[in-house]
Amino acid sequence: MPSRDFKRTDRVGAELRRELALLVHAAVRDHGLPSVSVSDVEVTRDLDWATVWVTALQPERSTEAMKALKELAIEFRRELSRTMRLRRVPELRFKYDDSVDKGERIESLLRQDSARAAGTNEEDAED
Template identity: 85%
Template sequence: MPSRDFKRTDRVSAELRREIGLLVHAAVRDHHLPSVSVSDVEVTRELDWATVWITALQPERSAEAVKGLKLLGPEFRHALSKMMRMRRVPELRFKYDDSVDKGERIESLLREGGPVIKQDDEEQ
Protein backbone atom coordinates (compact mmCIF):
# COMPACT_ATOMS: atom_id res chain seq x y z
CA MET A 1 0.00 0.00 0.00
CA PRO A 2 1.53 3.36 -1.00
CA SER A 3 2.20 5.83 1.79
CA ARG A 4 0.37 9.15 1.78
CA ASP A 5 2.42 12.30 1.59
CA PHE A 6 -0.14 14.37 3.47
CA LYS A 7 -2.51 13.45 6.24
CA ARG A 8 -6.15 14.42 5.98
CA THR A 9 -5.77 16.96 8.76
CA ASP A 10 -2.99 18.68 6.80
CA ARG A 11 -5.19 18.96 3.71
CA VAL A 12 -8.14 20.25 5.75
CA SER A 13 -5.86 22.75 7.54
CA ALA A 14 -4.56 24.11 4.24
CA GLU A 15 -8.06 24.48 2.80
CA LEU A 16 -9.34 26.14 5.97
CA ARG A 17 -6.36 28.54 5.97
CA ARG A 18 -7.24 29.69 2.45
CA GLU A 19 -10.96 30.09 3.10
CA ILE A 20 -10.65 31.65 6.56
CA GLY A 21 -8.04 34.04 5.18
CA LEU A 22 -10.63 35.35 2.72
CA LEU A 23 -13.28 35.63 5.43
CA VAL A 24 -10.91 37.44 7.81
CA HIS A 25 -9.85 39.86 5.08
CA ALA A 26 -13.50 40.74 4.43
CA ALA A 27 -14.25 41.01 8.17
CA VAL A 28 -11.35 43.42 8.70
CA ARG A 29 -12.76 45.65 6.00
CA ASP A 30 -16.46 45.34 6.93
CA HIS A 31 -16.22 45.43 10.74
CA HIS A 32 -13.34 47.92 11.04
CA LEU A 33 -11.08 45.45 12.83
CA PRO A 34 -7.31 45.95 13.09
CA SER A 35 -5.49 44.61 10.06
CA VAL A 36 -4.70 40.93 10.60
CA SER A 37 -3.82 37.91 8.50
CA VAL A 38 -4.12 34.18 9.04
CA SER A 39 -0.69 32.64 9.55
CA ASP A 40 -1.71 29.04 10.22
CA VAL A 41 -4.60 26.73 11.01
CA GLU A 42 -4.20 23.61 13.13
CA VAL A 43 -6.98 21.04 13.10
CA THR A 44 -7.48 18.33 15.71
CA ARG A 45 -7.33 14.76 14.54
CA GLU A 46 -11.07 14.27 14.94
CA LEU A 47 -11.71 17.55 13.04
CA ASP A 48 -13.71 18.92 15.99
CA TRP A 49 -11.64 22.06 16.57
CA ALA A 50 -9.53 24.33 14.40
CA THR A 51 -7.08 26.75 16.00
CA VAL A 52 -6.63 29.76 13.75
CA TRP A 53 -3.35 31.60 14.35
CA ILE A 54 -3.38 35.25 13.31
CA THR A 55 -0.74 37.96 13.06
CA ALA A 56 -1.42 41.68 13.26
CA LEU A 57 0.25 44.62 11.58
CA GLN A 58 -0.22 46.52 14.84
CA PRO A 59 0.73 44.10 17.64
CA GLU A 60 -0.60 46.48 20.28
CA ARG A 61 -4.11 46.02 18.86
CA SER A 62 -3.91 42.22 18.63
CA ALA A 63 -6.19 41.63 21.62
CA GLU A 64 -8.89 43.75 20.00
CA ALA A 65 -8.54 41.79 16.76
CA VAL A 66 -8.71 38.38 18.47
CA LYS A 67 -11.78 39.47 20.46
CA GLY A 68 -13.55 40.65 17.30
CA LEU A 69 -12.72 37.46 15.41
CA LYS A 70 -13.94 35.29 18.30
CA LEU A 71 -17.29 37.09 18.12
CA LEU A 72 -17.41 36.46 14.36
CA GLY A 73 -16.40 32.78 14.74
CA PRO A 74 -19.91 31.29 14.46
CA GLU A 75 -20.59 33.43 11.39
CA PHE A 76 -17.33 32.23 9.81
CA ARG A 77 -18.19 28.62 10.59
CA HIS A 78 -21.57 28.99 8.91
CA ALA A 79 -19.95 30.56 5.83
CA LEU A 80 -17.36 27.77 5.72
CA SER A 81 -20.12 25.16 5.76
CA LYS A 82 -21.47 26.72 2.55
CA MET A 83 -18.03 27.09 0.92
CA MET A 84 -16.40 23.74 1.71
CA ARG A 85 -17.39 20.18 0.98
CA MET A 86 -17.15 18.88 4.51
CA ARG A 87 -19.74 16.98 6.45
CA ARG A 88 -18.93 18.89 9.61
CA VAL A 89 -16.95 22.12 9.85
CA PRO A 90 -14.75 22.32 12.99
CA GLU A 91 -15.37 24.94 15.65
CA LEU A 92 -12.94 27.83 15.38
CA ARG A 93 -10.58 29.14 18.08
CA PHE A 94 -8.64 32.30 17.30
CA LYS A 95 -5.23 32.87 18.87
CA TYR A 96 -2.56 35.49 18.32
CA ASP A 97 0.70 34.24 16.80
CA ASP A 98 3.47 36.27 18.42
CA SER A 99 6.34 34.51 16.62
CA VAL A 100 6.63 37.37 14.10
CA ASP A 101 6.90 39.91 16.93
CA LYS A 102 9.56 37.82 18.66
CA GLY A 103 11.50 37.49 15.41
CA GLU A 104 11.42 41.24 14.83
CA ARG A 105 12.59 41.86 18.38
CA ILE A 106 15.52 39.48 17.96
CA GLU A 107 16.40 41.05 14.62
CA SER A 108 16.39 44.57 16.11
CA LEU A 109 18.61 43.41 18.99
CA LEU A 110 21.06 41.92 16.51
CA ARG A 111 21.04 45.10 14.42
CA GLU A 112 21.76 47.25 17.46
CA GLY A 113 24.97 45.31 17.95
CA GLY A 114 24.77 45.19 21.70
CA PRO A 115 27.59 43.80 23.78
CA VAL A 116 28.74 40.38 22.74
CA ILE A 117 29.35 37.99 25.60
CA LYS A 118 32.09 35.51 24.95
CA GLN A 119 32.62 32.41 26.94
CA ASP A 120 36.15 31.10 27.11
CA ASP A 121 36.14 27.42 26.37
CA GLU A 122 39.74 27.18 27.53
CA GLU A 123 39.07 28.28 31.12
CA GLN A 124 40.50 25.94 33.70
Protein backbone atom coordinates in the same frame (compact mmCIF):
# COMPACT_ATOMS: atom_id res chain seq x y z
CA MET B 1 -0.72 0.05 0.63
CA PRO B 2 1.40 3.13 -0.19
CA SER B 3 1.73 5.75 2.50
CA ARG B 4 0.05 9.07 1.90
CA ASP B 5 2.23 12.11 1.72
CA PHE B 6 -0.40 14.32 3.32
CA LYS B 7 -2.83 13.40 6.04
CA ARG B 8 -6.44 14.38 5.70
CA THR B 9 -6.06 16.83 8.59
CA ASP B 10 -3.28 18.59 6.69
CA ARG B 11 -5.40 18.91 3.56
CA VAL B 12 -8.42 20.15 5.52
CA GLY B 13 -6.18 22.61 7.41
CA ALA B 14 -4.76 24.01 4.19
CA GLU B 15 -8.23 24.44 2.69
CA LEU B 16 -9.49 26.08 5.90
CA ARG B 17 -6.52 28.45 5.88
CA ARG B 18 -7.30 29.57 2.33
CA GLU B 19 -11.01 30.07 3.02
CA LEU B 20 -10.47 31.74 6.41
CA ALA B 21 -7.90 34.13 4.95
CA LEU B 22 -10.60 35.46 2.63
CA LEU B 23 -13.20 35.64 5.41
CA VAL B 24 -10.85 37.37 7.85
CA HIS B 25 -9.75 39.87 5.18
CA ALA B 26 -13.39 40.72 4.48
CA ALA B 27 -14.14 41.04 8.23
CA VAL B 28 -11.19 43.40 8.69
CA ARG B 29 -12.46 45.56 5.85
CA ASP B 30 -16.16 45.46 6.83
CA HIS B 31 -15.81 45.85 10.61
CA GLY B 32 -12.88 48.27 10.66
CA LEU B 33 -10.63 45.87 12.57
CA PRO B 34 -6.86 46.13 12.80
CA SER B 35 -5.18 44.40 9.88
CA VAL B 36 -4.57 40.71 10.60
CA SER B 37 -3.68 37.67 8.54
CA VAL B 38 -4.13 33.94 9.00
CA SER B 39 -0.70 32.33 9.34
CA ASP B 40 -1.69 28.71 9.97
CA VAL B 41 -4.58 26.38 10.79
CA GLU B 42 -4.11 23.21 12.82
CA VAL B 43 -6.95 20.69 12.76
CA THR B 44 -7.43 17.97 15.37
CA ARG B 45 -7.32 14.39 14.19
CA ASP B 46 -11.09 13.91 14.62
CA LEU B 47 -11.73 17.19 12.71
CA ASP B 48 -13.78 18.60 15.61
CA TRP B 49 -11.56 21.62 16.35
CA ALA B 50 -9.41 23.92 14.25
CA THR B 51 -6.89 26.26 15.86
CA VAL B 52 -6.48 29.34 13.67
CA TRP B 53 -3.16 31.14 14.20
CA VAL B 54 -3.38 34.86 13.42
CA THR B 55 -0.72 37.59 13.15
CA ALA B 56 -1.36 41.32 13.37
CA LEU B 57 0.43 44.08 11.50
CA GLN B 58 -0.01 46.31 14.55
CA PRO B 59 0.94 44.13 17.56
CA GLU B 60 -0.28 46.78 20.00
CA ARG B 61 -3.84 46.31 18.66
CA SER B 62 -3.72 42.51 18.58
CA THR B 63 -5.99 42.06 21.64
CA GLU B 64 -8.70 44.13 19.95
CA ALA B 65 -8.43 42.07 16.77
CA MET B 66 -8.44 38.74 18.64
CA LYS B 67 -11.53 39.68 20.62
CA ALA B 68 -13.39 40.58 17.43
CA LEU B 69 -12.30 37.39 15.64
CA LYS B 70 -13.43 35.23 18.56
CA GLU B 71 -16.83 36.92 18.42
CA LEU B 72 -17.04 36.31 14.65
CA ALA B 73 -15.99 32.64 14.91
CA ILE B 74 -19.57 31.31 14.72
CA GLU B 75 -20.29 33.44 11.66
CA PHE B 76 -17.06 32.24 10.00
CA ARG B 77 -17.98 28.63 10.71
CA ARG B 78 -21.42 29.11 9.21
CA GLU B 79 -19.93 30.62 6.07
CA LEU B 80 -17.37 27.81 5.82
CA SER B 81 -20.17 25.26 5.98
CA ARG B 82 -21.63 26.86 2.85
CA THR B 83 -18.39 27.07 0.88
CA MET B 84 -16.53 23.90 1.87
CA ARG B 85 -17.48 20.34 1.06
CA LEU B 86 -17.17 18.89 4.54
CA ARG B 87 -19.76 16.88 6.39
CA ARG B 88 -19.01 18.84 9.54
CA VAL B 89 -16.94 22.02 9.73
CA PRO B 90 -14.64 22.12 12.78
CA GLU B 91 -15.23 24.62 15.56
CA LEU B 92 -12.77 27.50 15.32
CA ARG B 93 -10.39 28.65 18.05
CA PHE B 94 -8.41 31.79 17.28
CA LYS B 95 -4.96 32.21 18.82
CA TYR B 96 -2.42 34.96 18.34
CA ASP B 97 0.85 33.95 16.68
CA ASP B 98 3.53 36.08 18.31
CA SER B 99 6.45 34.52 16.44
CA VAL B 100 6.61 37.48 14.02
CA ASP B 101 6.69 39.94 16.94
CA LYS B 102 9.47 37.96 18.62
CA GLY B 103 11.44 37.85 15.37
CA GLU B 104 11.17 41.63 14.93
CA ARG B 105 12.27 42.18 18.53
CA ILE B 106 15.32 39.95 18.06
CA GLU B 107 16.17 41.71 14.81
CA SER B 108 15.97 45.15 16.45
CA LEU B 109 18.17 43.97 19.34
CA LEU B 110 20.74 42.65 16.86
CA ARG B 111 20.68 45.95 14.95
CA GLN B 112 21.20 47.89 18.20
CA ASP B 113 24.07 45.61 19.17
CA SER B 114 25.77 45.92 15.77
CA ALA B 115 25.34 49.72 15.84
CA ARG B 116 26.84 49.83 19.33
CA ALA B 117 29.74 47.63 18.21
CA ALA B 118 30.34 49.89 15.20
CA GLY B 119 30.33 52.92 17.52
CA THR B 120 32.96 51.39 19.83
CA ASN B 121 35.13 50.46 16.83
CA GLU B 122 35.09 54.08 15.66
CA GLU B 123 36.05 55.28 19.15
CA ASP B 124 38.94 52.79 19.30
CA ALA B 125 40.16 54.00 15.89
CA GLU B 126 40.24 57.62 17.12
CA ASP B 127 42.41 56.75 20.15
